[in-house]
Each structure stands twice: as C-alpha cells, then as structure tokens.
Amino acid sequence: MDLLERYLQAVGQHLATGTREDVLAELRVNLLAEMDARAEEMERPLTESEEAAILKAHGRPMLVAARYLPQHYLIGPAVFPFYLLTLRKAVPFVVLLYLLARVGTFLFSPSPGAFAASIVRSLVQFIPVLLIFWGAVTLTFAILEFVHRQHGEGASWNAWDPAKLPPLVHPKKQKSLASRIADLVVHCLWMLYVLAIPHHLYLVLGPGALFLTRLSAGFAPVWRLFYIAILVLSLAQLAIKLMALTRGSDRWEAPLALLAKVFGAVPTALLAFTKVYFVPTGPDANLHALTQINYWMNVSFRIVLVIVVMDLLVESWQYLRRMVPAERLAF
Amino acid sequence: MFESLRLELRRGCLIVAVLAQLRQEHYGYTLRKALADEGLAIEESTLYPLLRRLETQGLLKSEWREEDKRNKRFYRLSREGEAILAQLLAEWNGINESLHKILKDRTKR
Numbered sequence: 001m002d003l004l005e006r007y008l009q010a011v012g013q014h015l016a017t018g019t020r021e022d023v024l025a026e027l028r029v030n031l032l033a034e035m036d037a038r039a040e041e042m043e044r045p046l047t048e049s050e051e052a053a054i055l056k057a058h059g060r061p062m063l064v065a066a067r068y069l070p071q072h073y074l075i076g077p078a079v080f081p082f083y084l085l086t087l088r089k090a091v092p093f094v095v096l097l098y099l100l101a102r103v104g105t106f107l108f109s110p111s112p113g114a115f116a117a118s119i120v121r122s123l124v125q126f127i128p129v130l131l132i133f134w135g136a137v138t139l140t141f142a143i144l145e146f147v148h149r150q151h152g153e154g155a156s157w158n159a160w161d162p163a164k165l166p167p168l169v170h171p172k173k174q175k176s177l178a179s180r181i182a183d184l185v186v187h188c189l190w191m192l193y194v195l196a197i198p199h200h201l202y203l204v205l206g207p208g209a210l211f212l213t214r215l216s217a218g219f220a221p222v223w224r225l226f227y228i229a230i231l232v233l234s235l236a237q238l239a240i241k242l243m244a245l246t247r248g249s250d251r252w253e254a255p256l257a258l259l260a261k262v263f264g265a266v267p268t269a270l271l272a273f274t275k276v277y278f279v280p281t282g283p284d285a286n287l288h289a290l291t292q293i294n295y296w297m298n299v300s301f302r303i304v305l306v307i308v309v310m311d312l313l314v315e316s317w318q319y320l321r322r323m324v325p326a327e328r329l330a331f
Numbered sequence: 332m333f334e335s336l337r338l339e340l341r342r343g344c345l346i347v348a349v350l351a352q353l354r355q356e357h358y359g360y361t362l363r364k365a366l367a368d369e370g371l372a373i374e375e376s377t378l379y380p381l382l383r384r385l386e387t388q389g390l391l392k393s394e395w396r397e398e399d400k401r402n403k404r405f406y407r408l409s410r411e412g413e414a415i416l417a418q419l420l421a422e423w424n425g426i427n428e429s430l431h432k433i434l435k436d437r438t439k440r
Contacts, residue, residue, distance in 0.1 A: 023383070026359060026404045030379060033360035033401075059376040067380035 003048060004031060007055045014065030023068050031058065074142045076149070083141040087134070092317070094133050096310075098126055103306050177245070184241045191234050197227070216282035217290055222274040229267040236263060258319055265308045272305040274298070345373060347423055349381060350408060350416040353391060358403040382406055390415055 008024050015023055034054055039046050046054075058064065075083050102122045175183070193203065202209050212218065240256045271277075277297045278290055348371050352362060359379050366373055385391045390412035393404050408416065 025402070027379065029401055029403050030359040030363075030375065033358075034375070037360075037364075057375075059374075064376050067376055068383065 003051050010061035011065045014062050015068060075145050079141055079145045079148055086137055098129055099310060180244050187238055187241050194230060194234055215289060216280060216285035217278045218281040220276045220279050226267050226270055229270060233263050236260060254319055258315055261312055261315060265312055268305050268308050271301040347419050350390060350412055353406055353408045356405050356407045358405050
C-alpha cells in the first residue's frame with residue numbers, strides 16, 4: 001500500500017488545491033477496489049510488483065492529474081481559422097512594410113560593403129519584428145477568444161454574404177503561336193538594337209550625347225560590363241522564346257520567366273553597386289556637375305534595384321503558391 | 332491512422348455509454364467493470380476524470396457513501412442528464428440508421 005500512497009502523492013502534486021483531496025480520495029478507492037478484485041482473482045495478496053503493474057496501467061502521475069484539470073486554450077477552434085487566415089494574409093504586408101522601411105537606409109548607405117552588412121543586419125533584425133507581429137496578432141485573437149467565450153456563441157464569426165465572394169478566376173490561357181512568333185520577332189529587333197549600340201552611341205543617349213561632349217565626359221568602364229551582361233541576358237531570353245515555339249514548353253514557361261527575371265536583376269545590381277558612371281575626358285570637364293550626375297544616377301539605380309528585387313520576391317511568392325500545395329505553405 | 336480515427340469515433344460513444352450505464356448508481360471501479368462486461372472497456376485514467384467533467388456539466392450527481400467499510404463516491408444520472416441522454420440516444424439511433432442504410436445501399440450495388 002506504500003506504493004499506492006506514493007503514487008497518489010505524486011498525482012496530488014499536479015492537482016488543483018481546491019479539488020486535490022476529493023480527487024485523491026476517489027482515486028484511492030477506485031485503485032484499492034481494482035487491487036482487491038485482482039487479489040480475489042488470484043486468491044492471495046498482491047505482490048509489490050503486481051501493485052506496481054496496476055499503477056503503471058493507470059498512467060503516469062502527471063498525465064493522470066492533467067486529465068482532472070480544466071482544459072485551457074488561448075485560441076479555440078471557432079476562432080483559430082480566422083487567426084491563421086490573418087497571419088497568412090498579413091505576413092506579406094509586414095515583409096513589404098519592413099522592406100520599405102529599410103529602403104531609406106539602403107539608398108544612402110555609404111559603400112557597397114556597408115550595404116552588404118546592412119542587408120545581413122536587416123535580415124537579423126527582421127526576426128524580432130516578425131516575433132512581435134506574431135505576438136500582437138496572437139494576443140489580439142486571445143482577447144477575441146475571451147470575449148467570444150464570455151458572450152457565448154457569437155454569430156458574427158459566421159456572418160458572411162455569398163454575393164461578396166470573389167469572381168471566378170479563369171486559368172491563364174497559353175499564348176497563341178502567332179503571338180509567340182511576334183514576341184520572338186520583337187526580341188530579335190531588340191537584339192539588333194543592342195548590337196548596334198557600340199557603333200552608334202546616339203541610339204542610347206540621343207541628344208544627350210551632345211551634353212556629354214559639352215561636359216567633356218565619357219562612359220565609365222562599368223558600362224562595358226553592363227553591356228556584356230545585357231547581351232548575355234538577351235541571348236538567354238532568345239533561347240527561352242525559341243523554346244516557347246516548341247510543343248509542351250508551357251510547363252517550363254513560368255520557371256524560365258522567373259529565372260530570366262533573376263538574371264535580369266544582375267545588370268541592375270551591377271549599376272547599383274557602382275559609384276562612377278561618367279568620367280572626365282578632358283581637362284576642362286565640369287567635375288562638380290559630373291559628381292552630381294554620378295551621385296543621382298547611383299541613387300536612381302538603387303531605387304530601381306529595390307523595385308526589381310521586390311518584384312522578384314512577389315513573382316517568386318506567386319510561383320511558389322502555384323507550385324507548392326497550399327497546406328505546405330501554410331504557417 | 333486507424334488508431335486516431337478509432338479514438339475519435341469512440342470518444343462521443345463513450346459519453347453516451349457512461350450516461351446510459353449510470354441510470355443505475357455506480358462508483359468509479361464498478362462502473363468501469365460494468366462497461367467492460369458489456370464489451371466497452373475504458374481506461375481508468377479516461378473514465379474517472381470524465382465522470383467529474385460530466386458532473387460539473389450537471390449531467391451526473393454524486394454522493395460519498397460508506398460501502399464495505401470504505402467511503403466511495405457514487406454517481407448517478409441527474410434529471411438533466413436523463414433528458415440529454417434521451418436526446419443523444421435519438422441522435423445516435425438516427426446516425427446508426429443512416430449508416431446502415433448507406434452500407435446496405437452499397438452492398439446492393
């Protein structure tokens with residue numbers, strides 16, 4: 001019986017004070033009855049190991065006690081789907097707002113090295129932002145759950161109007177062959193234009209070429225790199241457009257388009273990390289004007305890079321949502 | 332998979348069985364034995380807290396009484412419990428009939 005008392009003591013440690021004695025008294029009687037019945041079956045008193053087997057079958061003290069405690073939950077099953085939906089819908093906006101907030105730092109960071117460090121810092125600092133957001137949403141829904149429980153079954157959770165359902169989304173049709181050929185022709189023309197640029201600078205700058213000459217300024221070496229990157233990208237796009245003419249290529253269309261966008265961001269990044277776009281070509285160059293032009297071009301390219309990266313993130317997210325089953329993306 | 336579905340299926344039935352069995356007075360151990368004798372074995376750690384919960388909900392009433400030189404807590408169906416049991420049994424019979432009908436239709440096909 002010593003074992004039974006030790007067991008009851010262990011259970012009692014996890015019970016609520018108000019009901020402890022009552023629960024333990026009832027448990028003692030039931031377990032004793034069980035032991036008596038077993039002893040009667042065996043026609044002899046139980047050994048300690050037989051008593052232990054009965055107690056073991058009854059369950060671990062902490063778990064047994066837990067079943068006597070009132071069940072607590074922060075967000076119940078009626079409110080939980082709305083909680084999950086809010087989190088899923090709001091997280092992209094939190095990411096967007098955070099990105100926008102960081103753009104300022106990015107635009108005026110002193111050097112690419114510092115910029116890279118600030119990206120890492122931003123990512124690390126995003127973790128507490130996300131945790132605070134999650135905490136705030138959870139707290140809000142816990143309060144709603146409390147109010148919901150206090151005021152009974154609130155009909156408001158189930159109030160909805162079928163007429164307000166979003167319109168039916170039709171699956172995107174594949175481009176017609178004529179449209180894909182036209183696309184290819186336009187791209188070939190674009191490539192001819194790109195190839196002609198080194199020999200005919202006015203194709204890029206137009207009358208602005210005259211302004212450069214007046215400033216006694218010329219292109220910095222970065223433009224050569226940029227030109228090669230654009231050429232490689234255009235060739236890759238040409239290959240994609242040629243592939244698009246073949247049958248069954250539509251399943252590769254989305255991932256290839258996404259890949260092209262990723263490569264498309266490279267030339268923009270190249271320009272955003274560069275500080276000098278125009279260099280003086282003569283002793284009478286207006287250095288002050290050149291510095292101003294280089295500075296503002298750098299700011300512009302950084303803004304463009306932010307837009308390109310954000311667009312890339314949105315596209316990647318949409319692609320993942322289409323490709324990965326919804327339940328695997330749910331958080 | 333089967334085990335979790337089986338538990339889910341049993342959960343509601345157990346409450347009906349306990350309420351039905353407590354039309355006669357029992358204390359924890361004898362109730363468990365009576366249910367087991369009818370083919371519905373329930374773990375002690377499930378049954379005893381369930382009795383308290385049902386009592387809190389007003390479906391059972393209990394009293395401490397001495398029997399065989401031991402103080403025992405006896406449970407019995409309350410008036411409210413009787414009404415709820417009748418409703419639950421009607422619901423259970425309805426489900427049972429529908430299920431039989433569905434299974435019969437399927438056997439015919």
